[in-house]
Amino acid sequence: MAERKPIESWLTDMDGVLIHEGTPIPGADAFLKTLKESGRPFLVLTNNSIYTPRDLHARLMRMGLDVPVENIWTSALATAKFLDDQRPGGTAYVIGEAGLTTALHDIGYVLTDHEPDYVVLGETRTYSFEALTKAIRLINAGARFICTNPDETGPSQEGPLPATGAVAALITKATGRKPYFAGKPNPLMMRTGLNAIGAHSETSAMIGDRMDTDVLAGLEAGMQTFLVLTGLTRPEAVESYPFRPSKIVDSIADLVKLI
Numbered sequence: 001m002a003e004r005k006p007i008e009s010w011l012t013d014m015d016g017v018l019i020h021e022g023t024p025i026p027g028a029d030a031f032l033k034t035l036k037e038s039g040r041p042f043l044v045l046t047n048n049s050i051y052t053p054r055d056l057h058a059r060l061m062r063m064g065l066d067v068p069v070e071n072i073w074t075s076a077l078a079t080a081k082f083l084d085d086q087r088p089g090g091t092a093y094v095i096g097e098a099g100l101t102t103a104l105h106d107i108g109y110v111l112t113d114h115e116p117d118y119v120v121l122g123e124t125r126t127y128s129f130e131a132l133t134k135a136i137r138l139i140n141a142g143a144r145f146i147c148t149n150p151d152e153t154g155p156s157q158e159g160p161l162p163a164t165g166a167v168a169a170l171i172t173k174a175t176g177r178k179p180y181f182a183g184k185p186n187p188l189m190m191r192t193g194l195n196a197i198g199a200h201s202e203t204s205a206m207i208g209d210r211m212d213t214d215v216l217a218g219l220e221a222g223m224q225t226f227l228v229l230t231g232l233t234r235p236e237a238v239e240s241y242p243f244r245p246s247k248i249v250d251s252i253a254d255l256v257k258l259i
Helices: 028-038 053-062 075-086 098-106 129-140 164-175 187-196 211-220 252-258
Strands: 009-013 042-046 072-074 091-095 118-121 144-147 204-208 224-228 247-249
Touching: 009 187, 009 211, 028 252, 042 053, 042 187, 053 072, 072 075, 072 187, 075 098, 075 118, 075 144, 075 187, 091 098, 091 129, 118 129, 118 164, 129 164, 144 164, 187 211, 204 211, 211 224, 224 252
Parallel strands: 009 042, 009 204, 042 072, 091 118, 118 144, 204 224, 224 247
Antiparallel strands: none
């Protein structure tokens, strides 16, 4: 097997890698500081489409982690980039929060419930029966169905919450139409992110805490992959997957020396 090229660019998941339930994971600050000092291109990724990059920058700053706005890449941004490439200046009926609506406004999309080109489903804590009914009827009338990410549940201090993937399944059941998911594990999110920072997959690495999204997306995008054990995936679970990360480490702290 040919030896991999040195890592020149880094992509990392946020939840479970840099932070856990609102608290920085030990080593996250050192990793980000070393990255910025090195001048290497990097992105912090999240499948969560609720927040804008500016919102996430502020939230991370309150935790003591300084990630510039331009180094944050969300599934909402990946979705907007995909729609801008597919149908520039289009229209969409959106179920989601500011992270998604802002991203679509920024590419010149008109948000409407009148014969939209797309129904775009994102993350929100207030899914309404009325909005879902409208989405179902618009899809049945011909609107194309897009989702920011396939995550079926999301974390909260009270326990798991239904997320975009679960709500998408409801709409699919009612319409018979499956959505196109723009976020992880779709390698599209990795590739659009790499393009945003002028990086190449052959010399890039993806760090994540989930085999089924982070590692799979990085692998399919042609990157080296690092699985950290500070999130959802346990060491014994790795062997149940038909693919493996390039390397398994205890936490982000173990990767500082590789920058």
